[in-house]
Amino acid sequence: MPECHDCQINAKEAKGRWVILGEKEDGFEWVFMCIQCVRDWRRRGLEREGYSIQNVKEILDKEYPL
Numbered sequence: 001m002p003e004c005h006d007c008q009i010n011a012k013e014a015k016g017r018w019v020i021l022g023e024k025e026d027g028f029e030w031v032f033m034c035i036q037c038v039r040d041w042r043r044r045g046l047e048r049e050g051y052s053i054q055n056v057k058e059i060l061d062k063e064y065p066l
Contacts, residue, residue: 002016003032004034005033006041007034007036011032011034016034016035018030018031018032019031019033038064039066043056046059
């Protein structure tokens with residue numbers, strides 16, 4: 001089981017996402033994030049864009065259901 005890049009908890013791959021953080025000289029920098037950390041990351045982005053708490057919840061539940 002991979003370890004989440006943010007919270008360092010081991011999670012099954014089906015319970016998370018592989019995310020590209022950037023590009024390196026020899027390819028992309030991939031990290032695994034558990035679904036809760038992905039949701040937290042996405043929530044912060046939506047809040048910065050001005051979405052209401054209710055809209056954020058609806059978007060997260062649609063994009064990354066628990």
